Amino acid sequence: MTTDTPLSNISPNNFEQCVKCTVCTVYCPVTAVNPLYPGPKQAGPDGERYRLKRGDFYNEALKYCLNCKRCEVSCPSGVRIGDIIQQARMKYSHGSAGLRDRMLAHTDLMGGIATRLSPTVNGILRLTPVKMAMDLTLGIDRHRTFPSYTPRKFTTWFRRHAAAHQERYTRRVTYFHGCYVNYNFPRLGKDFVKLFNACGIGVDLMPGEKCCGVARIANRLIKQATDAARTNLREIRTAVSRGNDVVATSSTCILTMRDEYPHLLGLDNADVRDNIMTATRYLYRLIESGQVRLVFKENGFPYHLAYHTPCHMAKLGWGVYSIELLKMIPGAMVTVLDNNCCGIAGTYGFKKENYKYSQAIGKTLFDSIARENPDFVVTDCETCKWQIEMSTPYRVVNPISILADAIDFEATRQANMQ
Template sequence: MNLFNINSGGFTSDRSFDQCLKCTACTSQCPVALARPDFPGPKQCGPDGERLRLKSPDFLDDALKYCTGCKRCEVACPSDVRIADIIALAKDKYGNNSFKVRDFVLSHTDMMGTLTRGTAPLVNKLTSIKPVKMLMDKGLGIDQRRTFPAYARKSFRSQYKSVAARQENFVRKVSYFHGCSVNNNEPELGMDLIKVLNAMNIGVRLMKKEKCCGVPLVANGFHKKARANGELNMASFEESLNGGSERVVATSSSCAWMLKDEYPHILGVSNENVQSRISFITRFLANEFKSGNIPAMKPVNLKVAYHSPCHLIRAGGVIHTLKTLWEIPGLELTQLDSNCCGIAGTYGFKKENYETSQSVGDKLFKQIEASGCDYVVTDCETCKWQVEMSTSKKVLHPVTLLAMSLA
């Protein structure tokens, strides 16, 4: 836990602002400050603003709402100031957290998945037609230019049942935190993970219960709900690790970052009993490959461009994805000079953020189109949605590419 973390009156505050050297390195790297002249930037919204807000909440600047939470400022900071966390916690503590239907719908991802499951084809059709998009724009404030990710007809957890028994035959097993996106939108990624790990003689279990990691809930002001989810997830992780799983792995880079690195200081949820055994999947795979456990693969003969997601950069995990991809035969890999893609989870769905979101991602979109790649590869589901909406390319997860290469 951060040394400067304090918890009072039900709120967590991050006191790392005292370490600020006022160098402005953070502001120079903030994609929103570059795209919006009215956003004061991380130094002013984070450490500078927090000193004032502690004197009086009246100093809360409404512009904090434009922060995407990308954490590029924290990567740039030479003094380990948790700038994005200071901003996120200030929004929760001092902000106007009045209930908004739009923010509830966008952030309660597991609930929306459950509600739409029986009618996925109809919901997908409705959310793609112009009159409905216009209604959502005018009525809810969800920008009509945004493309919605499609819901799957059958959840990942249902599909998993067909392979569950076989997983217990493996001597080595890991537990898989699939997250909302795999369960509701992209179950094929979860099934790809099972194919890959089974080819490496590792079984894949699911937790008896898992809830949304909390990233969209925190971004939309539902900290209490995120905290409850966090408590449940940590209890589930402990149960599965005590029950014979070696580790808990996640295929979403943002979920993994939240579960492993953010729970204690953002939500006050202790993860100390399990923290060292939570891995983003490419870290786990790169370690397995290094120890010689590499599945049999055939050449894929593809040219791909890799976009590194902001939260994976913050976690220091990009190198593990690159090491994983380098093992795939016949893969021509270009690493993009990745700026933030701009979507930032639910941020880019909001009408007031759409222009900023697309402006932040513009440099990346141009690089992708110029790359001549067959596919873009990235580790984050919302980066995938943004790139597929804003370019002509289809986006694959590294695990899907590995599954395609299995002999």
């Protein structure tokens, strides 16, 4: 682009590019269900004009923003509306996070404690009186059930059963397992290792991995989020310097490390950002370039799979990689659900004050799943999975687990031997 005058303004988040077209308000999941929320245009660029003059124009109702980034995906002018709102919350919101928000935000600390006591914790968290008590004392909605904690962390399993034979692979990838795989659902991590090993790819973990920090950011624990982010970036740089890309099975962890670190926490990751990606993108690219081949089970995979694009996957723009991988499975019927928010937004939907909005937001998605009536809903986000499983009778599976199930393990392993 050659020009004598700079074309783009220098306002942060493209704030000055807003032409007040109101397109974002159509795609905000919150405005139609919660009249307390002023909507992305008012909460974002409109409100920012006032806040720049005086911080006390800040409106606490901005806490109702899900940070789904749908406003940004729809904006014709490239305004980072969601970032404007989140930065305003970080900068102007009064008061500090209470006990409940701290508990919800520290997914890794809570997970670390709970896995050790998992049979007890899982049982207790399912008891109606406990749910009532948490509702009344903490403000965690009684309709919610916490995902159960695993008795054995993913990292423990990996150390005992997988780590030793990763050395035999020359192509290696670093797996950012995240809190969910480690404390709640190691099965997904095991599927990941199985699939990637079959593809001739060794799996390394980051020894110092911390929670990506998304829940801390959402609950305004910015110092704690920044500390975790710095540790992760250090670990990521070490992995990249060894020639590894860093991949995750959670689209939100990836969005947070790629975009929220620089945009919200002010941590420059430009040197490694291109090396951080979802597992499905990493795998798709190797398959497309002919470096990896999947051999599927002979009797096929005769299931109807309905792919739900998580909001953060939509923002990344990478749903296409998961969808294309699913379409490779012989016999599978793949449909793509209309792009709608499930309503949970991580810890948001667990809070008592948000529960009814969370369910009202998700209704469009739940209805569309019921119309499709698939064998499985497939999605790359763990909190979408909780929400859909809590709100519909359908089972929700990560595309990596689907692929791990659909391949002929031995034949795939043979096909990818160097």
